[in-house]
Amino acid sequence: xxxxxxxxxxxxxxxxxxxxxxxxxxxxxYKDDPADDVYLIMQGEAEVMAKPDCDEESCTEKVVLxxxxxxxxxxxxxxxxxxxxAAIRARDGLKVLRIEGDMFVKLLTSNSDVALDVMRQxxxxxxxxxxxxNLLQRQLSTQVCGGP
Numbered sequence: 430x431x432x433x434x435x436x437x438x439x440x441x442x443x444x445x446x447x448x449x450x451x452x453x454x455x456x457x458x459y460k461d462d463p464a465d466d467v468y469l470i471m472q473g474e475a476e477v478m479a480k481p482d483c484d485e486e487s488c489t490e491k492v493v494l495x496x497x498x499x500x501x502x503x504x505x506x507x508x509x510x511x512x513x514x515a516a517i518r519a520r521d522g523l524k525v526l527r528i529e530g531d532m533f534v535k536l537l538t539s540n541s542d543v544a545l546d547v548m549r550q551x552x553x554x555x556x557x558x559x560x561x562x563n564l565l566q567r568q569l570s571t572q573v574c575g576g577p
Contacts, residue, residue, distance in 0.1 A: 442536070446528040451519035457502065459516045464506030467533040470498050473523035478516040493561060495520065501550055507533055 448471065451457060457468060457475065468475075477494040493515075496502055506513050507530040528536075537544045 442528065442532065445532045446526050449525050449527045451523040451525070453519055453521050455519045455523075457517040457519070457523075457525070458513050460514065461512040464503060464509075464511065464513060465530050467504045467507050467528045467530060468502040468517075468525040469528065470496055470500050470502065471524040471526055472498055474520040475500075475502060475517050475523055475525075476520050478518060490516070494557065501547065504533065504547060505551065505554075508537075 449468075451473075460478075475496045476492045477496065478490045479493045496517075502517055502525070503513065537547060
């Protein structure tokens with residue numbers, strides 16, 4: 430994404446964003462948190478968490494996806510102006526470029542190459558989510574129907 434920006438936009442991004450480091454197990458944000466920033470992974474891995482196993486007292490979180498260097502996190506919520514759809518935590522030492530949501534939207538609206546790159550990443554994420562959903566549905570069906 431950054432390679433598609435000209436020097437003036439890179440400088441503006443450098444002044445309006447910051448490099449943040451997280452330790453293993455630290456959360457960047459939780460499900461339903463307000464969407465005020467987008468994160469670009471510079472180094473390390475982040476885990477997308479879900480709470481599939483809940484009862485009245487607690488929920489057990491499960492890693493459903495992993496994001497790595499070069500991936501964006503949180504862009505869907507910033508674009509849609511909705512709360513976060515999942516919790517994200519650092520798998521290991523994680524370095525991210527934290528981009529203010531308003532700045533990210535300006536980057537998209539003023540640079541068609543960046544917007545197209547983000548749309549491609551979103552499309553890939555939707556396809557991956559659909560594949561994961563299909564796998565979980567098959568596993569659930571197997572458990573409910575008494576399969577192996």
